[in-house]
Amino acid sequence: MSGRFKPAVKTYTRPVTGTWWKENPFFLVYMAREATALFVFIYALVLLSGVISLALGQSTYEAWQALLTTKTSLVFHLVLLGLLAYHTYTWFKVMPKTTPQIDVAPQTIVKTGVLFTAGLSVVIVAVLFGVTR
Amino acid sequence: MTAETETRTIEIDVLRYDPDSGAPPRYQTYKVPFQHDTSVLVGLQYIKDHLDGTLTFRWSCRMAICGSCGTMINGIPQLSCHTFLRDYWPKKLRIDPLEHFPIIKDLAIDQTDFLNKLDSVKPYLIPKQDKPLSEGAYLQTPKQMEQYYNYSQCINCLLCYAACPQYGLTPTFTGPAALALLHRYNADSRDVGWSARSDVLNSEDGVWRCTLVGYCSEVCPKNVDPAHAINQNKVNSTLDYFGVLKLLSTVGFGK
Ligand code: SF4
Ligand code: FES
Numbered sequence: 001m002s003g004r005f006k007p008a009v010k011t012y013t014r015p016v017t018g019t020w021w022k023e024n025p026f027f028l029v030y031m032a033r034e035a036t037a038l039f040v041f042i043y044a045l046v047l048l049s050g051v052i053s054l055a056l057g058q059s060t061y062e063a064w065q066a067l068l069t070t071k072t073s074l075v076f077h078l079v080l081l082g083l084l085a086y087h088t089y090t091w092f093k094v095m096p097k098t099t100p101q102i103d104v105a106p107q108t109i110v111k112t113g114v115l116f117t118a119g120l121s122v123v124i125v126a127v128l129f130g131v132t133r
Numbered sequence: 134m135t136a137e138t139e140t141r142t143i144e145i146d147v148l149r150y151d152p153d154s155g156a157p158p159r160y161q162t163y164k165v166p167f168q169h170d171t172s173v174l175v176g177l178q179y180i181k182d183h184l185d186g187t188l189t190f191r192w193s194c195r196m197a198i199c200g201s202c203g204t205m206i207n208g209i210p211q212l213s214c215h216t217f218l219r220d221y222w223p224k225k226l227r228i229d230p231l232e233h234f235p236i237i238k239d240l241a242i243d244q245t246d247f248l249n250k251l252d253s254v255k256p257y258l259i260p261k262q263d264k265p266l267s268e269g270a271y272l273q274t275p276k277q278m279e280q281y282y283n284y285s286q287c288i289n290c291l292l293c294y295a296a297c298p299q300y301g302l303t304p305t306f307t308g309p310a311a312l313a314l315l316h317r318y319n320a321d322s323r324d325v326g327w328s329a330r331s332d333v334l335n336s337e338d339g340v341w342r343c344t345l346v347g348y349c350s351e352v353c354p355k356n357v358d359p360a361h362a363i364n365q366n367k368v369n370s371t372l373d374y375f376g377v378l379k380l381l382s383t384v385g386f387g388k
Contacts, residue, residue: 001305003249010152011235011243016301023208027298030346094345097364101280101320 036087043080089114137169143218144225145176147188150236158236160227161185167218173228174202174213177240190240197354200288203295204240205229210295210352231295233304247291250307253333254315259326277322284317284362286355293349293359299342306342307333309349309359316362331373340366 021027053064067073092113096106145165150158163184165176174192181188190213192202197215204213207227218226234242260271293309294300300308307315315334318324333339343363350360372378 001246001249001253003252005245005248005252007245008235008237008243010155011237012150012152012158013235014158014232016233020298020301024348026348026351027346030348034344094347094364097345097347097350097358097361098368100365100368 033087033090036083036090039080039083040087043084046080088117092117140166140168141222142166143176143222145180146225146227147177147180147239148229148236149188149239150230152238162225165218167222169217169219171218172214173204173206173211173216173218173226176218176226177213177228188240189238198288200290203231203290203292205232205295210292212290212292212354215354231291233295233297233301234291242291244291246304247289247294247308247311250311251289251314253307254311254318255326255330256311256314256318258318258321258324259329260323261325271323273322280322281317281320283355283357284313284320287314287317287357288355290354292352292354293357296348296352298346298348299344303338303342305338307336307339309363310357312340312343312366313357313359313362316366319366327378334366335370335373340364340370343367 021031050061050064053060068077092110095113096109099109142164145163146160147163148158149161163180165179165184167176167179171179172195174195177188177190178192181190190202190204192214193199194201195214197212200212202213203210205211205228206213206216207221208229210231213228228240230236230240230242234244234246237243258271264271287310289310291310293313297306297309300306312334315330319327319330319334335341340363343360345360345364347360350358353359369378372381
């Protein structure tokens with residue numbers, strides 16, 4: 001950045017390597033948060049494929065539904081669920097950094113967020129179960 | 134348990150860079166005697182006084198207040214006066230100059246980039262109107278002071294910049310301490326400088342360059358929490374973009 005202070009005439013600049021994130025466990029956790037976002041995208045594609053198959057007609061939609069009940073699909077969904085749950089948690093973990101200056105302990109903000117989401121998920125699953133059975 | 138007065142010896146690898154020769158930096162190993170209360174800074178001073186007078190490093194207060202002794206200790210940005218050799222012994226210790234800054238000589242880095250960024254955030258009170266001294270101080274309540282107090286504790290040690298991968302990857306990023314200080318003044322009830330600072334805050338190199346790694350707040354020796362300052366201002370920046378902040382201030386919310 002230019003400005004009224006002028007840099008030293010002769011310096012040595014160390015290069016930033018592509019492996020900077022491997023050098024500190026804190027950065028590994030950060031990268032895990034960023035990387036699990038990819039699986040949110042993948043799950044969005046799964047849902048999108050459902051919408052497209054619905055648009056293509058009943059038989060395609062039934063085939064898609066059948067595909068979902070295969071063992072491979074169930075395992076895939078379980079893995080996705082785990083990764084998405086972790087990704088969700090990481091965002092609650094940083095939530096205290098985004099609030100205004102309030103008099104609430106950071107851990108309370110995180111716990112409230114996680115509990116609220118878990119509770120809401122149970123309610124949604126219960127309602128869906130009731131509607132679809 | 135080792136007695137507090139017992140003298141032990143630790144090996145310290147220090148990154149050396151000599152601008153006169155211009156050769157790339159290399160590590161030099163020193164054997165340093167230390168006791169229970171020997172800080173890393175005192176270890177460096179031992180090297181300079183007894184082993185190698187050519188070693189260059191910065192320090193002043195020796196009590197975590199001046200912010201000049203920051204170094205990478207085993208890869209972690211820390212104040213060398215606030216870190217103790219006993220915690221590393223019997224292993225070796227590696228000391229590098231603060232990450233992401235150009236090296237002037239050995240452990241002394243060039244802070245010019247930060248100084249210009251600090252300058253750019255107008256780190257001083259911009260009151261609504263100047264009043265003569267005779268009218269006394271600008272008053273505020275303890276509650277109002279709480280809004281900015283921790284951000285005002287910054288000692289410009291730059292550990293947060295060395296901790297920030299985004300600053301390493303994009304050096305034009307205004308960075309943690311400067312943005313925390315920007316917020317320190319914006320959050321002050323006596324200050325009306327929001328619009329004067331908004332260009333820096335709202336720009337791509339302002340709060341939006343931050344991806345909330347959060348390591349800046351971890352390493353800060355003064356609990357300034359720059360990540361909190363930056364990320365609450367992403368909300369403010371968005372409100373500003375949609376004109377909500379202006380609206381709120383006209384109806385008397387905020388300041
Ligand atoms: S915010 Fe903390 S780590 Fe950064 S310069 Fe200020 S005191 Fe140092
Ligand atoms: S010597 Fe002043 S902060 Fe370490």
